[in-house]
Amino acid sequence: MTTWSALARDTRTRLSAAGIGSAEAEARWILEHVGAPAAATVAGDRGEVPARAAARAAVLTDRRAAGEPLQYVLGEWSFAGLDLFVDRRVLIPRPETEVVAEVAVGEAVRLGERTGRADPWAGAATTYRVADLGTGSGAIALALACSLPDAEVWATDVSPDALAVARANLAGAGTPSARVRLASGSWFHALPADLRGTFLLVVSNPPYIAESELDGLPAEVRDHEPVGALVGGTRGTEAVEEIVAGAPGWLRPDGALVCEIAPHQAAGMVRLARRSGFADVSVRPDLAGLDRVLVARRS
Ligand SMILES: C[S@@+](CC[C@H](N)C(=O)[O-])C[C@H]1O[C@@H](n2cnc3c(N)ncnc32)[C@H](O)[C@@H]1O
The missing domain is CATH 3.40.50.150 (Vaccinia Virus protein VP39)
Structure with a gap:
């Protein structure tokens, strides 16, 4: 089991190591996407991450670290106030x-x-x-x-x-x-x-x-x-x-x-x-x- 704060740190570190410039923000997007509590609290959130969410975050982080655009990794992006599905x-x-x-x-x-x-x-x-x-x-x-x-x-x-x-x-x-x-x-x-x-x-x-x-x-x-x-x-x-x-x-x-x-x-x-x-x-x-x-x- 891992905590949200540990997962946030690991995700950030992995994205940084892969050369992603905006690792901090992108780690937050990925965690929010798998159901993390409000972004502001992730850094200090000692709550446990459900196994499914941790596995999903690992897959998304792998894809992003391999260079796939964040928008495709998340499968959604915002345009003119609309939430669009993108792949x-x-x-x-x-x-x-x-x-x-x-x-x-x-x-x-x-x-x-x-x-x-x-x-x-x-x-x-x-x-x-x-x-x-x-x-x-x-x-x-x-x-x-x-x-x-x-x-x-x-x-x-x-x-x-x-x-x-x-x-x-x-x-x-x-x-x-x-x-x-x-x-x-x-x-x-x-x-x-x-x-x-x-x-x-x-x-x-x-x-x-x-x-x-x-x-x-x-x-x-x-x-x-x-x-x-x-x-x-x-x-x-x-x-x-x-x-x-x-x-x-x-x-x-x-x-x-x-x-x-x-x-x-x-x-x-x-x-x-x-x-x-x-x-x-x-x-x-x-x-x-x-x-x-x-x-x-x-x-
Ligand atoms: C630059 S993308 C724009 C997509 C979307 N309108 C947007 O702004 O995000 C160009 C789009 O034109 C489509 N396209 C390319 N050639 C085309 C053609 N001959 N006739 C119609 N659509 C075409 C592509 O499949 C693609 O979806």
Whole structure:
């Protein structure tokens, strides 16, 4: 038998020895995950750890020490206030993508739509449509469904594995998920043709890393996250280009595209959006102040 304080110390030591910089915080996450009492008290908690919790903590610590991202080890991560199930079939949702979702909600509000939680008794009635292309875990789609109570949200992906994870997250997200439709296929091909020209917003965080950049990524990303969620092609911009060029045909005349990009792609993608017929194009910064979110308005 071990105590919580001893397990906390051992976990921290093992993570530090494996070169994990944030060993203290990550040890706390792992212990909380297996049922430790409130984090603040673990250090001094002499209570005994149930055998099952100790065994589970050992497995999780082994995986983390071997370099697997903490989010996959825990099997869950928070995005825009949602607790999402994540595993190696999907990209780990990033804080910069929370900015993408916020900007998209801001665009809906600018266009006169209301935000806030839906009346739980209101059913799944919707008055307009938005799309999240390349939904992965369903992060953006669910954030939009939760913040925009009148929106029908189309969540697409080309990866059946990703759609399975998104489906699991919809199942755990309560009433807003009743307004989310999952669709399989490559970018706009996933959407029914008769919905052309009907979307208020097209939102996406597509893969935007060039093939040649993959080797330079941190091992934690390169060796664990799905390549199809990271690499956009030989130039890196192929997926963004397809979405920017295709979006005007799927948006309403007053609609807007909100798309995550790499900062060095900003100038080129602004030019492409203007050439594709968008009237008002800008780029918004992420939390680090880097050009990250392309906003292209049709009018
Ligand atoms: C960068 S990840 C974003 C995942 C999620 N939206 C997020 O922000 O956490 C890109 C997603 O696009 C999907 N994807 C890649 N190629 C695609 C394609 N041709 N059509 C649709 N989705 C694609 C990947 O499977 C992956 O889930």
